[in-house]
Amino acid sequence: MLGTRELEINLGPQHPSTHGVLRVKLKLDGETIVESDPVIGYLHRGCEKLGENRNYIQTEVYTDRMDYIAAINENLVYIEAVEKLLGVEAAPRAQYMRVILAELQRIASHLVWLATHALDIGAMSVFLYCFREREAILDLIEGYCGARLTTNAIRAGGMRLDFPDGWTGAAKDFCDEFPARLKEYDTLLKTNRIWMGRTKDIGVISGEKALSYGITGPCLRASGVNYDVRKAMPYEVYSEMEFDVPLGSVGDTYDRYLVRLEEMRQSRLIVLQALAKMPEGPVMNKVPKRIKPPAGEVYVVNEGPRGELGVYLVSNGTDTAERCRFKSPCFVNLQALPELAKGHMVADIVALIGTLDIVLGCIDR
Amino acid sequence: MKEQLIQYLAVPMLQIAAIIGVMLLCVMYLVLWERKLIAFMQVRMGPMRVGYHGLLQPIADVVKLLLKEDVVPKAADRWVHLISPIILMIPALACFAVIPFTGTSFEVGAFTIPLVNYDVPALTVTSWVADLNIGLLYFLAISSLGVYGLVLAGWSSNSKYSMLGSLRSAAQMISYEVPLGLSIVAILMLSGTASLVGIVEAQQEAGHWWLFWAPLGVPLLWPQFIGLFLYFVAAVAETNRAPFDLPEAETELVAGFHTEYSGMKFAFMFLAEYLNMILAALIVSVLFLGGWLPVTFGIPGLSELFGNFLPFLGGAGAAITGFFWLALKVFLVLTVYLWLRATFPRYRYDQLMSLGWKWLIPMGLAHVMVTALFMLLRG
Amino acid sequence: MSVVQRPELSLWKRLFLVELLQGMAVTFRHWWRKPTTEQYPKERPKILPRFRGIPKLQDHPDVEGILCIACNQCSIICPDDCITVLGEPRTVGKGKQAKVFILDYERCCLCGLCEEVCPTTPVPAIFMSHEYELARYKRVDLMNDMKELYEPQPTKEYLK
């Protein structure tokens, strides 16, 4: 006689909360999610193939456009791979500069995450407050390299340019002002009962399961696994920096929120330390103008804002890579969405897409 | 017969026309105030282009909505799709019939209509269209009809998002009508009448707003604060405003029940939503905040001073003063509405339901009991 | 490493909606802060010295004639192949100079590599200008030849 049927819904690709162009096929029982199936590929631009057809200098331009929220981290990991192929090291001052810029970019990226995540859950004002602070960071980045998002700032052997006059002072000013702003976000969200209700115990994933999915970055640490590339295999001058790796205890959306907020505080500390320790000197080591690394292959990882960014390069001795592959943390993290979403309400799916902090440019490449 | 016709047909018609006109204007500027206020709270500026600081923006918006193409989905039920914005709009407007905007009535002297040489006798025009002895119930009954508009809009669009939005809204409005009604019951008991005019007059007699009703003479024991809180929360939920704006939660359901609406039909839905907001604020002001009574009401000396600050206009001055105080109260209540929207995240559907059924309804029942108890003890 | 604290609401805070009111206080304070909005066409953004706008050509008073030596390096490094250069013998001195220089803004990604590789002294012949308004009515307007590349873009004045 009477039976129930599942309702199928297409969340995206045209939808206000899909962070780019993601499509999620949802099967609902009432408002409860029975099954969710992310469909990707709407933003595919063939960055990896382009990396095999453009030379090493040109390919960096494409890395800007993969994870457009955190371009400097993408630049950095790619250039590190090229440097490893070439067998050169960055100039000491440049290494500090890279850390400063990468950490600022991490703060900016986390701010975008917080902004969109809060907006997904309905807190409008946090969105604009976060973008105000991000604007300050983007101004710093623009002041350094001339572009806000598509930075193209790092070169094999060091940095393209030194910091302009007054830049370090401005960066310090930002770091001084930032904790007060973070406190405001805490007042609006951290202890807010609606926010807690919407995030606590939503999308719980255990450390073991997170590892088996291959999740990295804040999402993994929120599940209590202490793995941060900056600590595990330090690159650049991270071994000289003192910072804390925040871990979560439950592994739910609220933990992921707390972990990322704490990471912003730690990133700020790293920036301050690096600014204080930065030596004087040239920013570029001697590197041939035409980059022609010897034949060989490398795989380099570093810690992006979303997790472990990886680059795999195979050189055949010419100025163009034989193989160029990028490991995107977002892609791996998104895999866990069906697992996280199962049994939650349809409103939670947007919170979960938000909490995974995906950038579709990075997933589809 | 003719006099009756004027008294019972012509005057109410004019009143209705005036209320609709003024309220539509209010809605236009409420939208602008919403955009401006939320912008200020988000360190933005809001509309700045049309007119001085965007003051003509509402007019531009109306023109835009009027000229927009009316899109009806192919699989939609055309008739229901057409009438649901109207169904949404009519109850919202009909509720204004019982609202007393000011206490003193206007005296209109006898005059002659020139062309037809018709003598209109002297009239006393009140600020309300009808003073029903069941005014509050009328408000509850009529406002509960708005849900049809939402439900049918969602169903007739033949879209899954619209459908989910309308189902949510129906459940939400039905469940929050109960705490809304319960919070009103205490006021009903205090006033001893369900007429909105009677309720304000009862406050005038009591010498204070019902919000500050202090039973047993204890100065800072104001049980109606709970009533106000209950009413306000329930009204925010009834009007589908943040943080309870689930039927149109844009991050989940795109735009909820009005996803498939455009142009004039969308404008109607939009108007109805804001009319309901104004209505809820009016009811709060009348029930708890003393309606047209001045803000200083109950403070000796000041009360008389601000009761009529246009004494040279006589009765009309008092009427305008009352109108001003009511408008001020409504404006403040609406500002709180918008403030909430600028601050809070959105509840989830099940949380909203449990808040309504597990907290607000028991609280409402307890509130009625407590008020009744205090009234009994007082004798 | 350290485990983040998960705050719990105390009963007192729960009952009196303390944290909700605190949140409202934050938005209320922001009400009175100066807006960060930039009224764009009316107010112009502050351009920082290193800003990378659209690439343009320039000459230098120390060098006679056209600064560009048609070495094609910018055209080679360009990841989007948006530069076309044809050379001719220099009118003054020896070497080459640009005869045709076409820049397709439609494809340009503003990466700045062309400026970086330009070998001319004392300034690079192709440089990242501070112009950023690229909207045109026709796509063909985005193809710029040498004459247009030398001209600074006229800036419209917005009164309103």
Next chain:
Amino acid sequence: MTEVSLPLFLVFAAVGVFGAVMMVTRTQPVHSALYLVLTLFSVAAIYVLLHAEFLAVVQILVYAGGIMVLFLFVIFLVRPPVPGEARWHGGRHVLLSAGLAVILACALGWHFLESAPAAAGNPSALLEGGNMEQVSMTLFRYYILPFETVSILLLVSMIGAIALARKGEGV
């Protein structure tokens, strides 16, 4: 009835009958429900004409505002409409329903003819001070025991319905 209310009554009665007829003849359940709402409204309007404002408001509040919305809810949820599925069941059903209608009309007519003068009651008492007081006095003073008994009965049936509906879920 006064001179104004007679034409009004005729209008509302006609609308009510029209709504009722349309309700039973529509194939689309949602349309039927909407016509039923129309009928309920005209009945409420007739209550107003009879000076039973309270009853009119309650009619709208309970039937139109509450029960019919739940009806719509159920119609939406049960299954999407399949056009053309509803069939005309032939003469047998028409005969049966016509017969029932005639019997109902006879019964009602007989009742009203028999007891018309007595049923009018005392209209002046109804008009005094609004009939909300009248209704509440009747319900909560004179008939408090039956009223409470009925509410307990309703509560029990409600709980029973919930228990039956959730049987399969092991509650």
